[in-house]
Amino acid sequence: SEGGSPTTMRMVSQLLASLDGLQKMEGVIVIGTTNRLDSVDPATRRPGRFDREIFFAPPDxxxxxxxxxxxxxxxxxxxxxxxxxxxxxxxxxxxxxxxxxxxxxxxxxxxxxxxxxxxxxxxxxxxxxxxxxxxxxxxxxxxxxxxxxxxxxEVLVTVPDVRWDDIGGLNEAKEELKELVGVSLRRAGTFAASKIKPSPGILLYGPPGSGKSLLAQAVAREFQANFILVKGPEIFSKWLGESEAELRYIFQLAHRVVPCIILFEQIDTIAPRRGRDIGVQASERVVSQLLAEMDSIQPMSGMAVLGTTNRFDLIDPALLQARRFGAHILVPLPDELQRRQILSVHLRDVFLEEKASLEELVQRLAADTEGFSGAELESICHRAKMQALRGDNLEKPVPLTLEHLSEALTRIKRSRIAP
CATH class of the missing domain: 1.10.8.60 (Helicase, Ruva Protein; domain 3)
Structure with a gap:
C-alpha cells in the first residue's frame, strides 16, 4: 500500500481486518495469486494472514x-x-x-x-x-x-537477432565470451562433477563503440537464450525503494525465462564505488541489492549476467569479486586488420561502380581510420550509403564510390573534434 491512493489504503486495511477475523471462523480458506510478490503489501504476508507461499515455476x-x-x-x-x-x-x-x-x-x-x-x-x-x-x-x-x-x-525480454557474422574482428573476445557463457548455460554437468563454481557475471570493458553490447546480443543468439537489456541510468527512480524492487523483478523475470542473459549497459552507473560524493544513499542501496541478487544465482542455473563499461575504475570493487563479476573481457579498439573485417561486414551488400572492388575500398578506408571504433566505422558506411542515394534518379541503384566513403570519413572526423 506504500504510495497508494487513499482508496487503496482503505481497501488494504479492510482486507487485513477481514483476514484477522478469519481466525475465529472454521472451514474457510483464503487463497491469493500474484505475478509480482514484491508488490504485495508486506502486512498481508505476516503470520495469521497470507503466511504460506507457494512458488509456481514455469514448467521444465x-x-x-x-x-x-x-x-x-x-x-x-x-x-x-x-x-x-x-x-x-x-x-x-x-x-x-x-x-x-x-x-x-x-x-x-x-x-x-x-x-x-x-x-x-x-x-x-x-x-x-x-x-x-x-x-x-x-x-x-x-x-x-x-x-x-x-x-x-514484458518490454524487457527480447530474442536478439545479431549474428557473429554481423560483428567484424574481436575474435579473441568472441571466443572467450562464448566459453564463459557456455559454462553457465550449457556445461552444468562438467563443472558440477569437478565442484568448480564459475562466476555468474562477466564484465565487458573497453572504449565506447567497441562492440560490447553487440557481443552480448550475439552470444545470446548463439545459445538461443532470452535476453534482458537494462540500461544503467534508467534503473533509478525518485521513489524510495523502487530501484531495488525493479532490480529484484529483473532477476525474478530472468529466472522464469531461462536460459536467459541479463545485460547491464553502463554498469558503472548502477554500481559506482560506494563512499564517493556521487554515491547518494539511493545509489548505495541499489549497489547492495545488485550484490545480493548476484549472490543468489545458483551455479549453472541457465542464467548469465553481463555488464558493459567504459570506466572499469568507477565500479564498486565488491561487484568485481570472483563470485559476482569475476570474469573480465577487454573489448579494444580494432587494429587495421579488424577494421577491414568490420568495414567488409557493413559494405558487403552495397552496389559498387564497375571499376571499384570491395577489397580495395576496404583496404584504403581501413588505413585512414586508425583509432576509430567499430561504431564509428559503421557510421561512416551508413553515411556513405545515404550519400550515394541522394542522386536525382532513385529508380535504379547508385553505385557506392570511394568519394562517398571519403566524404563520410571527413564528416565523422569533424564530429570527433567538435566541442
Missing part, C-alpha cells in the same frame, strides 16, 4: 511435453507433428501452461486456414471434410513463430 521440458500432449490430445496430429512435440518441449523456454494451450489452439487454426483458406467460415464445411483434416508439423512451426510466452511479453 518434461512438464512442457506433458502439457502439450494434454492440449493436443483431441487434435488430429500427423505422426510427424506428434513426434515434433518432444522437440518443441525442449525449445519452448519460458512458456507456461496458458502459452502452450494458446500454441496448440493456433496450430489447429493454421491447419484450418491451410485447408479452407484464411477467410473461410469453418462451421459451414461438411463434417466429412473436417474429419479429414490433420495438424502437420508446419502448422506447429507457424504457431511457435506467432505465439509469444507470457513472461516475454
Amino acid at each position: 521440458s518434461a512438464g512442457r511435453l506433458e502439457i502439450l500432449r494434454i492440449h493436443s490430445r483431441a487434435m488430429p496430429l500427423s505422426e510427424e507433428a506428434f513426434a515434433y512435440l518432444d522437440e518443441l518441449a525442449q525449445m519452448l523456454h519460458g512458456f507456461v501452461g496458458a502459452d502452450l494451450m494458446e500454441l496448440c489452439r493456433e496450430a489447429g487454426l493454421n491447419a484450418l486456414r491451410r485447408k479452407f483458406g484464411s477467410g473461410a467460415g469453418y462451421a459451414s464445411f461438411p463434417q466429412a471434410a473436417l474429419e479429414e483434416l490433420t495438424v502437420e508439423k508446419a502448422d506447429l512451426e507457424r504457431a511457435v513463430a506467432k505465439v509469444t510466452p507470457s513472461a516475454m511479453r
Whole structure:
C-alpha cells in the first residue's frame, strides 16, 4: 500500500481486518495469486494472514511435453507433428501452461486456414471434410513463430537477432565470451562433477563503440537464450525503494525465462564505488541489492549476467569479486586488420561502380581510420550509403564510390573534434 491512493489504503486495511477475523471462523480458506510478490503489501504476508507461499515455476521440458500432449490430445496430429512435440518441449523456454494451450489452439487454426483458406467460415464445411483434416508439423512451426510466452511479453525480454557474422574482428573476445557463457548455460554437468563454481557475471570493458553490447546480443543468439537489456541510468527512480524492487523483478523475470542473459549497459552507473560524493544513499542501496541478487544465482542455473563499461575504475570493487563479476573481457579498439573485417561486414551488400572492388575500398578506408571504433566505422558506411542515394534518379541503384566513403570519413572526423 506504500504510495497508494487513499482508496487503496482503505481497501488494504479492510482486507487485513477481514483476514484477522478469519481466525475465529472454521472451514474457510483464503487463497491469493500474484505475478509480482514484491508488490504485495508486506502486512498481508505476516503470520495469521497470507503466511504460506507457494512458488509456481514455469514448467521444465518434461512438464512442457506433458502439457502439450494434454492440449493436443483431441487434435488430429500427423505422426510427424506428434513426434515434433518432444522437440518443441525442449525449445519452448519460458512458456507456461496458458502459452502452450494458446500454441496448440493456433496450430489447429493454421491447419484450418491451410485447408479452407484464411477467410473461410469453418462451421459451414461438411463434417466429412473436417474429419479429414490433420495438424502437420508446419502448422506447429507457424504457431511457435506467432505465439509469444507470457513472461516475454514484458518490454524487457527480447530474442536478439545479431549474428557473429554481423560483428567484424574481436575474435579473441568472441571466443572467450562464448566459453564463459557456455559454462553457465550449457556445461552444468562438467563443472558440477569437478565442484568448480564459475562466476555468474562477466564484465565487458573497453572504449565506447567497441562492440560490447553487440557481443552480448550475439552470444545470446548463439545459445538461443532470452535476453534482458537494462540500461544503467534508467534503473533509478525518485521513489524510495523502487530501484531495488525493479532490480529484484529483473532477476525474478530472468529466472522464469531461462536460459536467459541479463545485460547491464553502463554498469558503472548502477554500481559506482560506494563512499564517493556521487554515491547518494539511493545509489548505495541499489549497489547492495545488485550484490545480493548476484549472490543468489545458483551455479549453472541457465542464467548469465553481463555488464558493459567504459570506466572499469568507477565500479564498486565488491561487484568485481570472483563470485559476482569475476570474469573480465577487454573489448579494444580494432587494429587495421579488424577494421577491414568490420568495414567488409557493413559494405558487403552495397552496389559498387564497375571499376571499384570491395577489397580495395576496404583496404584504403581501413588505413585512414586508425583509432576509430567499430561504431564509428559503421557510421561512416551508413553515411556513405545515404550519400550515394541522394542522386536525382532513385529508380535504379547508385553505385557506392570511394568519394562517398571519403566524404563520410571527413564528416565523422569533424564530429570527433567538435566541442
